[in-house]
Amino acid sequence: MQRRGALLVVDVQLDFCPGGALPVPEGDQVVPPLNRYLELFNERSVPIFASRDWHPDESRHFRDKGGIWPRHCVQGSSGADFHPGLRLPEGTIVISKGMSSWDNGYSALQGVTENGTPFAMLLRRMELDRLYVGGLATDYCVKESVLEALREGFGVTVLTDAIRGVDVKPGDSDHALGEMVAAGADQATFASVRSALQGAPPAE
Secondary structure: OOOOEEEEEEOOEHHHOOOOOOOOOOHHHHHHHHHHHHHHHHHOOOOEEEEEEOEOOOOOOEHHHOOOEOOOOEOOOHHHOEOOOOOOOOOOEEEEEOOOOOOOOOOHHHOEOOOOOEHHHHHHHOOOOEEEEEEEOHHHHHHHHHHHHHHOOOEEEEEEEEEEOOOOOOOHHHHHHHHHHHOOOEEEOHHHHHHHHHOOOOOO
């Protein structure tokens, strides 16, 4: 049976880009490669999802509430907006996560759609079984999303030319990628993904 894939863009929000509240070094550098993927997947009518941190004002995820992170991606704030250069096509399904006061929201698989449908449930409902994943940050939300997707039985391809990490400790991102691969994730860059998609029939 032909595997049906989807693109997942993880947390490319202003607060995670240079100048934001919790910037990933060179986080905005994922935007140009992700736009190439977005165009490619959209041309092939492949489903596209974009996750976002969508924290309440009183989240325990924040340092001032006992967490480890500065305040970021508060619901409705400008920092929670997607990067303005990210060209999400019409029909992109937004997945919101970290919406309760106690939820760190690292994994997109813990997120929900605008109408409250859990992401993993939606993937199964749409008969999708592989995610192509890029975005921010390699060593946190990308890693946790990939690992949970694998645990849930989905195939995962990490788009290594479209991710960046925090690297609180030097090497964290490399270690995270190794952890994802060891758990069963594939790695790919644009040329190989384009070749694979062009060899597959368009999605219906």
